[in-house]
Amino acid sequence: MLKKTAVHKSCIIEQHRIVVDGKLMWASEPHVPFSDFAKEAFHHLDIDYPKFHKMDALSKLAFLAAEYILQDEDKDALALVLANRSGSLDTDVKHQESIQDTENYYPRPATFVYTLANICTGEIAIRHGLQTENAFFVAEEFPEETIFAYADYLLQSNKAKRVLCGWVEYFQEDYRALLYIF
Amino acid sequence: MTALKEELKRQIIEVLHLEDITPADIQDEEALFGEGLGLDSIDALELIVLMDKTYGIKLADPKKGRDIFQSIDTMVAYISEHRTK
Numbered sequence: 001m002l003k004k005t006a007v008h009k010s011c012i013i014e015q016h017r018i019v020v021d022g023k024l025m026w027a028s029e030p031h032v033p034f035s036d037f038a039k040e041a042f043h044h045l046d047i048d049y050p051k052f053h054k055m056d057a058l059s060k061l062a063f064l065a066a067e068y069i070l071q072d073e074d075k076d077a078l079a080l081v082l083a084n085r086s087g088s089l090d091t092d093v094k095h096q097e098s099i100q101d102t103e104n105y106y107p108r109p110a111t112f113v114y115t116l117a118n119i120c121t122g123e124i125a126i127r128h129g130l131q132t133e134n135a136f137f138v139a140e141e142f143p144e145e146t147i148f149a150y151a152d153y154l155l156q157s158n159k160a161k162r163v164l165c166g167w168v169e170y171f172q173e174d175y176r177a178l179l180y181i182f
Numbered sequence: 183m184t185a186l187k188e189e190l191k192r193q194i195i196e197v198l199h200l201e202d203i204t205p206a207d208i209q210d211e212e213a214l215f216g217e218g219l220g221l222d223s224i225d226a227l228e229l230i231v232l233m234d235k236t237y238g239i240k241l242a243d244p245k246k247g248r249d250i251f252q253s254i255d256t257m258v259a260y261i262s263e264h265r266t267k
Contacts, residue, residue: 050220053201106235109227110198 003148006182008162011069013061013177020068034173038064054110055123056091058084058170062120063127065168065177070128073181079160080121080134081150086171087117087138093172120168133159142167142178151182186258197232198225210254218253226251238266 012019016037018026026044028037038060042052045067052063062082091114099107113119118136125134133154137143151163166179191205194214198221212218215226226244229251233239239261241247250260 050201053199054224106231108231109224113224 007180009069009073009181011065011177011179013065013068014175018064018068020071025068034061034170034175049127051123051126056088056094056111056114056119057175058088058090058117058168059114059120059123061170061175061177062168063123065166065179066124066128066164069164069179069181074162075128075130077132077161078128078130079132079151079154079163080124080130081137081147081154081163081165082118082121082135082168083137083139083143083147084117084167084169085138085140086169088115088119090171091115124164148182155182186261187254190254190257190261193232193236194229197228208254210258212253214251214253214257229257233261236267237261237264239264 009021011021016028016030016032017024018041026041028040032040034057038057039053041064042060045064047067052060055063091111095107095111095115098111099105117138118134121134121136124130125132135150137146139146147165151165154160154163163182164179165182166177168177168179169175187210188205191208194200194208195203195205200219203219208219215221221229226247230241230244230247233241241250250256
């Protein structure tokens with residue numbers, strides 16, 4: 001099975017900081033809402049991708065982590081294997097609130113489309129043109145053995161040349177992304 | 183009519199999260215979908231919700247939406263004629 005020593009590159013986003021291979025890439029003022037942090041981090045990338053602003057928080061987090069870690073990387077046959085604890089619960093709650101009141105029943109299509117955890121893998125795939133294997137696991141803690149074993153399987157079976165994998169967790173302002181490239 | 187156009191543009195920008203776009207950037211006759219603002223199918227559904235929630239207009243036939251959502255001009259004309267709020 002793959003070991004952490006086989007990690008080619010890593011990216012961590014937590015506490016308003018984005019770190020790639022131990023190097024601080026971006027940090028915002030502490031205590032700003034995640035939406036502001038994400039917007040600033042996105043503008044720091046200086047890319048033209050209006051769809052970013054329509055994503056839910058989980059997808060913004062995954063998108064940013066992927067964007068920072070994939071800079072100058074070969075994306076040919078790159079597979080995606082992600083996991084988190086809360087699934088899409090943050091957006092599920094928002095959707096539920098929009099249909100709670102039968103007298104004011106206006107479900108938002110743009111919210112509803114993000115009520116699946118693996119939508120964030122789709123956003124990464126669309127952005128980087130990946131037509132490869134992808135998987136999303138929901139687990140209480142980072143399922144390192146499962147993720148690394150699955151990545152190993154994809155590489156050994158030639159289903160992928162490289163694998164972008166890791167943890168992308170967001171629920172009500174509490175967030176952490178930890179991505180690796182094998 | 184001008185006030186309604188301004189109001190509608192502001193609502194569209196807010197509802198569709200059109201970052202860095204102001205009402206002045208949206209031309210009245212400009213195509214909202216395709217080459218214009220580049221809106222997509224989910225945006226179209228959001229516009230249907232906006233019409234219902236804000237103006238009390240229920241669009242049951244999606245084919246009608248294609249004509250109504252052509253531009254700000256066509257939306258305002260439809261809203262002016264059919265609004266219940």
